[in-house]
Amino acid sequence: MTKPFLGCIADDFTGATDLANNLVRAGMRVVQTIGVPDGALTDEADAVVVALKSRTIPAAEAVAQSLDALKWLQAAGASQIYFKYCSTFDSTADGNIGPVTEALLDALKSDFTIACPAFPENGRTVFKGYLFVGDELLHESGMRNHPLTPMTDSNLVRVLQSQTTRCVGLIDYRTLAGGAGAVEAKIQSLRAEGVAMAIVDATSNADLIAMGPAFKALPLVTAGSGVAIGLPQNFGIHAVGEAGRLPVARGMRAIVSGSCSTATNAQVADFTSKGGAAFSIDPLQLANGIDLPAEALSWAQERIQKGPVLIYATAKPESVRAVQSRLGVARAGEIVEHALASIARGLVERGVGQLVVAGGETSGACIQALGIQSMLIGPQIAPGVPWCHAATLYSNQGSVHVALKSGNFGSTDFFTEAFQILK
Numbered sequence: 001m002t003k004p005f006l007g008c009i010a011d012d013f014t015g016a017t018d019l020a021n022n023l024v025r026a027g028m029r030v031v032q033t034i035g036v037p038d039g040a041l042t043d044e045a046d047a048v049v050v051a052l053k054s055r056t057i058p059a060a061e062a063v064a065q066s067l068d069a070l071k072w073l074q075a076a077g078a079s080q081i082y083f084k085y086c087s088t089f090d091s092t093a094d095g096n097i098g099p100v101t102e103a104l105l106d107a108l109k110s111d112f113t114i115a116c117p118a119f120p121e122n123g124r125t126v127f128k129g130y131l132f133v134g135d136e137l138l139h140e141s142g143m144r145n146h147p148l149t150p151m152t153d154s155n156l157v158r159v160l161q162s163q164t165t166r167c168v169g170l171i172d173y174r175t176l177a178g179g180a181g182a183v184e185a186k187i188q189s190l191r192a193e194g195v196a197m198a199i200v201d202a203t204s205n206a207d208l209i210a211m212g213p214a215f216k217a218l219p220l221v222t223a224g225s226g227v228a229i230g231l232p233q234n235f236g237i238h239a240v241g242e243a244g245r246l247p248v249a250r251g252m253r254a255i256v257s258g259s260c261s262t263a264t265n266a267q268v269a270d271f272t273s274k275g276g277a278a279f280s281i282d283p284l285q286l287a288n289g290i291d292l293p294a295e296a297l298s299w300a301q302e303r304i305q306k307g308p309v310l311i312y313a314t315a316k317p318e319s320v321r322a323v324q325s326r327l328g329v330a331r332a333g334e335i336v337e338h339a340l341a342s343i344a345r346g347l348v349e350r351g352v353g354q355l356v357v358a359g360g361e362t363s364g365a366c367i368q369a370l371g372i373q374s375m376l377i378g379p380q381i382a383p384g385v386p387w388c389h390a391a392t393l394y395s396n397q398g399s400v401h402v403a404l405k406s407g408n409f410g411s412t413d414f415f416t417e418a419f420q421i422l423k
């Protein structure tokens with residue numbers, strides 16, 4: 001490993017590839033691992049992203065897993081730690097952003113960090129501490145209906161404060177206008193006031209690049225993937241704009257979707273309205289013991305030679321609520337994730353070599369079911385979503401191309417556009 005390097009801990013798998021994608025585009029060589037690796041890495045890298053599935057697990061477990069990742073990254077020589085969470089600040093009343101941040105600060109013996117989910121290329125901007133998703137405030141966006149982490153407050157100072165005993169402050173757009181020097185001075189004055197975490201405003205890539213130098217001395221940075229574009233300059237690295245090439249893609253094409261976001265609902269509707277072959281998974285049938293994965297795989301077998309097939313549990317908020325009221329939130333999520341993961345594995349076993357997965361939790365389950373341990377980052381399909389290449393024992397080719405799409409990312413025709421990029 002090249003030292004020093006940026007050590008990243010991502011709280012879900014789509015978020016990890018999103019971060020890796022931004023770092024690669026900003027010029028870094030990045031290795032993404034699935035979970036904490038067993039041993040040392042041999043690849044040369046400027047950043048390592050450890051992908052966890054810790055966003056919605058109990059806070060104590062998220063803390064423990066994040067501390068494990070930290071220990072591994074420190075042992076490997078990371079000089080700065082980046083805790084990556086969602087650009088929509090996805091969290092529950094118990095965390096996990098606050099508790100994990102607190103634990104990482106303690107372990108790093110640091111008294112201050114920033115928190116900034118801004119990702120302007122995907123419409124996530126922060127102004128006076130309020131998070132906007134496109135033109136809407138977070139709590140007015142589709143995120144208010146998220147199956148696991150409904151976001152009902154757009155004021156991030158308030159949201160983060162409710163998850164931590166430390167004092168939360170704000171570095172707003174007026175400070176930012178003064179450049180990195182002004183941000184550094186503000187960090188010093190907030191520290192002196194006893195503030196341990198500060199939400200940072202950002203509405204453009206220019207803001208993110210300008211503020212980067214102000215974070216150089218922080219042992220811990222916490223953010224969405226946007227802040228990543230301003231950090232490589234601190235390591236003497238400058239943007240190349242191009243990711244490395246992946247091996248030629250082979251095999252059949254499929255999409256597995258468990259995201260119920262507004263964007264994914266539109267992508268599913270677009271794919272089916274254009275005649276794409278699609279199979280819907282009903283969580284209540286799964287709960288009744290019906291073997292929908294077997295049905296879906298046998299359905300796919302007949303169609304997949306002709307083009308990409310879509311297998312989805314994606315549903316509208318009313319339908320998700322109805323399912324959750326029958327099964328409970330956690331059980332509904334689990335049985336759907338379990339079914340989609342076994343479908344993803346079954347598809348790869350049957351010759352799928354190009355797989356799109358929609359949804360962070362869903363991606364985590366599918367990647368784990370495929371036994372994938374690390375991924376190479378390739379070309380970007382849409383902001384925050386690259387194609388990746390990974391070894392898996394479940395493919396007779398030994399590897400698979402995967403694209404892990406965050407719930408709200410990608411244009412309406414993402415499910416067809418994605419495969420064009422690999423041609």
Ligand SMILES: Nc1ncnc2c1ncn2[C@@H]1O[C@H](COP(=O)(O)OP(=O)(O)OP(=O)(O)O)[C@@H](O)[C@H]1O
Pocket residue numbers: 012014015146147148258259260261264283313314315319320323324332333334335336337358359360361362363405406407408
């Ligand atoms: N029809 C459904 N009813 C209830 N729960 C569902 C249904 N379909 C999917 N789910 C569950 O909803 C959750 C969706 O979360 P997931 O992280 O996969 O998507 P997302 O939140 O849109 O994506 P991201 O985290 O990348 O923004 C999963 O736990 C999934 O199993």
Ligand SMILES: O=C(O)[C@@H](O)C(=O)CO
Pocket residue numbers: 012014015016018019085086087088119224225359360384406407
């Ligand atoms: O930051 C985002 O929005 C994504 O990378 C993500 O984390 C969605 O799960």
